[in-house]
Amino acid sequence: MELDEVRERLLQFSDEAAQTDDPLSWFEELYSWAEGNSEWIPWDKGEPNLLFASWPHLTSLEAGRALVVGCGLGDDAVLLAGLGWKVTAFDLSPSAVKWAAEKHEEVLKLASGTVDWQVADITNTPTEWKGAFDLVLEVHLLQTIPEPERSLGSQILPILVAEGGHLLCVGRIRTPTSEMEGPPWPLERQWVLDIGEEMELSIIEEFELPDDEPGIVRYRAVWRQGAAVSQMT
C-alpha cells in the first residue's frame, strides 16, 4: 500500500471517529486494521524519535522512573529501558500496546531491561502516577488529538513529573504555511510553551529536518519540575 493510501485511510478513520462521541477511537481502529504491518502506521519509523534520541541530556541524566505517553509501537520506551530507566509506557490503543510488548520482548530480555506496557488515557491517568516520574516523554500525541482532549492531556503531563524531574515534548510547530488538514495539527508555539507554564522551561528548540517536506518545523521542548506542581493532589 502506498503512503498516500495509508494517509487517506487514516483521515477516513479520524473523520468518521470525529462524528461520534469517541473521537479518539480511530487509533485503535488503525492499529488493529494494520494487523502487525508497521508500514500501515504512518508515524512509525521503527526506531526512536530522532529529536528525543538526540536530546543532549538523555545520556547524562541519572536513570530513574520514566513515563512514555502515547508510546505507539514503543521504540522510545525501549531506548530508555536500555539506558537503565524503569519505564512505564502507555497508549490508548490496546492493539498498539500488545504489538509493542511483543515486538520488543526479545530485545528487552537481551538488554535486561523492562518496560511496564499499559493501556491508559492521558486525559484520565491513574492517581498513583501523580508526581511519580523523573522523566515524562510525549512524542506526537498532542498534535494528533482534537480539543478538548488535547488541552486536557497537556494539563495532566506536568502533574505526572516528580520534583526535580523533566517533561520532554516533541511535535510540529504551526507556521504561516502549515498544512492544517489534520491529524496531525501543528501546534502554536505559545500553546506549546503553556504546557509547562507551572514548571521551569529548560529550552524550546525548533528544527527543520532533512527528511521532512519543506515547511515542516518541529519542536523539542523541555521543562524541569520545581517543588510546587509535583506536590499538587
Ligand SMILES: C[S@@+](CC[C@H](N)C(=O)[O-])C[C@H]1O[C@@H](n2cnc3c(N)ncnc32)[C@H](O)[C@@H]1O
Ligand atoms: C502519532 S502517534 C505517536 C506514537 C509514538 N509516540 C511515536 O512517536 O511513534 C500518537 C499515539 O498516541 C496514542 N493516543 C491517542 N490518544 C491517546 C490518549 N488519549 N492517551 C494515550 N495515548 C493516546 C495513539 O494510539 C498513538 O499511538
